[in-house]
Structures are given as C-alpha cells and as structure tokens.
Amino acid sequence: LVWPDLLELNNLLDHLPEPNIGYAGAYFRFLLGKFIELLPHREIRSALRWIREGLTTIPQFSLLRRVNELILLKAIEHIDNEEISESLIETLCALIIDDQYLNENKPNSLINPVLKNNSDVRRTLLRNILLK
Numbered sequence: 001l002v003w004p005d006l007l008e009l010n011n012l013l014d015h016l017p018e019p020n021i022g023y024a025g026a027y028f029r030f031l032l033g034k035f036i037e038l039l040p041h042r043e044i045r046s047a048l049r050w051i052r053e054g055l056t057t058i059p060q061f062s063l064l065r066r067v068n069e070l071i072l073l074k075a076i077e078h079i080d081n082e083e084i085s086e087s088l089i090e091t092l093c094a095l096i097i098d099d100q101y102l103n104e105n106k107p108n109s110l111i112n113p114v115l116k117n118n119s120d121v122r123r124t125l126l127r128n129i130l131l132k
Contacts, residue, residue, distance in 0.1 A: 041081065047074075048087040073114060096129070
C-alpha cells in the first residue's frame with residue numbers, strides 16, 4: 001500500500017470512490033480496518049475536516065458514512081489532545097447542525113454507544129460544544 005508512507009491523507013481522502021462491486025470485500029477491509037488502524041493521530045484533524053467538508057456529498061447508505069464514524073471514534077480516543085479535541089468539537093457541531101446526517105445514521109451509529117457508555121467523554125464533549 002502507498003498509504004500512509006507515500007501518499008498524504010488529503011490525497012487519499014479526495015480520491016476515495018464508492019467501491020467497485022468486484023472489489024468490495026477488499027475495499028471494505030481496507031477502509032474499515034487498515035485505514036482506521038493506520039491513521040496516524042497527527043492526521044486525525046485532516047480526517048475530521050474531510051468529514052465536515054463532505055457532509056452533504058456522501059450518500060446516506062455509503063460505506064464512507066461508516067468510515068466517518070470510525071474516524072470520529074478514533075478522534076474520541078485522542079480527546080485529551082487539545083488540537084484533535086477542538087477539531088472533533090467543530091465536526092460534532094457541524095453534525096448537530098446537519099440534523100439530517102444524525103437522523104440518517106442514528107439506528108446503526110457507532111458513536112451513540114460510546115457516548116452513552118462513557119460519561120467522561122460525554123461530559124467533555126458537551127462542555128466543549130457548549131463553550132464553542
């Protein structure tokens with residue numbers, strides 16, 4: 001793979017297509033596994049910006065919606081990092097404003113259980129969102 005060693009995250013994100021049905025399995029494994037696993041913490045802010053910029057362009061049932069949630073979960077893991085936390089708050093505010101996005105993803109959300117089960121994360125995010 002050329003990412004993350006030879007290809008910058010922004011170039012990768014800008015060129016992520018919907019999967020070709022013949023290669024869907026490998027593509028899913030990369031995006032939902034290796035991509036998130038190998039996403040360096042220094043690139044999380046860029047990934048969060050990609051989420052904010054693509055809110056209205058990603059179809060409801062796209063694999064990329066799940067990638068968005070996995071990026072959000074990875075960002076929550078680094079909530080103590082001030083820069084990542086600030087970018088995460090901006091992204092969550094954009095998602096809250098785009099109510100349609102939240103409603104479309106609510107039943108299968110990966111984020112909701114994390115927020116429901118981790119009161120420290122929930123409090124930190126809520127406090128920062130309200131102060132924004």
